[in-house]
Amino acid sequence: MMNAAPAAPALEIAASIDTTADPARVWALWSDVAAWTSWDHALDAVTLDGPFAPGTPGTLAVHGRPPLAFTLTAVDTGRGYSDETPFPGGTVRLEHRLEPLGDGRVRVTHRARVEGSGPVAASIVDQIRQSLGSAVATLVRVAETA
Secondary structure, eight states, X not given: OOOOOOOOOOEEEEEEEEEOSOHHXXXXXXXXXXXXXXXXXXXXXXXXXXXXXXXXXXXXXXXXXXXXXXXXXXXXXXXXXXXXXXXXXXXXXXXXXXXXXXXXXXXXXEEEXXXXXXXXHHHHHHHHHHHHHHHHHHHHHHHHHO
């Protein structure tokens, strides 16, 4: 009997920023997928094939890559959402959360969990490491100036 190779451990990458931006404005930017390219500069285009609701599929095009299918997996209106993007050899799960801190401040967090191994997974991890923090910073900046 052959033993399967052990699965590669999942890697988590997160970025958070505390802000006085109106949470409704952050939510509006998150829930308008066509606007994702205005704050996540790693993206060339994003589409959603239905409402901003769990189970709705879409596509996203990351610089230098063919478009990938993604699915919204959870939506907590005004508080956050999650999505999942399969790729050859693995999956990226993204979580976006708003956490009230008091005094008119909120914490905006994006967390990526990459499961898989091989060159595609390694390339995706590198790209997420390079872009996740700047995406959160740009999102917050856009929300603060709106």
